[in-house]
Each structure stands twice: as structure tokens, then as C-alpha cells.
Amino acid sequence: MSETETKRCIYPGCERPAVPPHPLGGPQPAFCDLEEHNALRAHQERQRIANESAPAASAGER
Numbered sequence: 001m002s003e004t005e006t007k008r009c010i011y012p013g014c015e016r017p018a019v020p021p022h023p024l025g026g027p028q029p030a031f032c033d034l035e036e037h038n039a040l041r042a043h044q045e046r047q048r049i050a051n052e053s054a055p056a057a058s059a060g061e062r
């Protein structure tokens with residue numbers, strides 16, 4: 001087991017390492033150091049990708 005396992009940014013398509021945990025404690029952020037990579041943006045990006053990969057998925061549903 002390695003303790004140096006690097007956590008990856010969970011932003012869709014991003015393969016940068018997540019920022020390290022704060023030295024004073026607290027959970028490690030799930031995103032890299034890019035400003036636009038945050039929970040809200042990741043959520044929006046995932047929805048955009050889902051819409052692209054599944055066009056008109058609910059077409060017959062009214």
C-alpha cells in the first residue's frame with residue numbers, strides 16, 4: 001500500500017492531480033488547481049456531456 005497515491009481531479013476529461021490536502025487538516029479537494037475546476041462546473045460539464053452522448057433520450061416522453 002502506498003501513501004503517496006495521487007488523487008486525480010474529478011473534473012470530466014481532466015487528468016491533472018488534485019491539489020494536496022491542506023497542511024492544517026481537512027479533506028483533500030477533489031479538483032486540481034485550475035480555477036474553473038470546481039464542483040459546480042464539473043456538474044455542468046457532466047450534464048453537457050450526457051446531453052451530447054444521449055441526444056433526445058427522452059423524446060417519446062411528454
Ligand SMILES: [Zn+2]
Pocket residue numbers: 009010011014015016031032033034037
Ligand atoms: Zn482539473
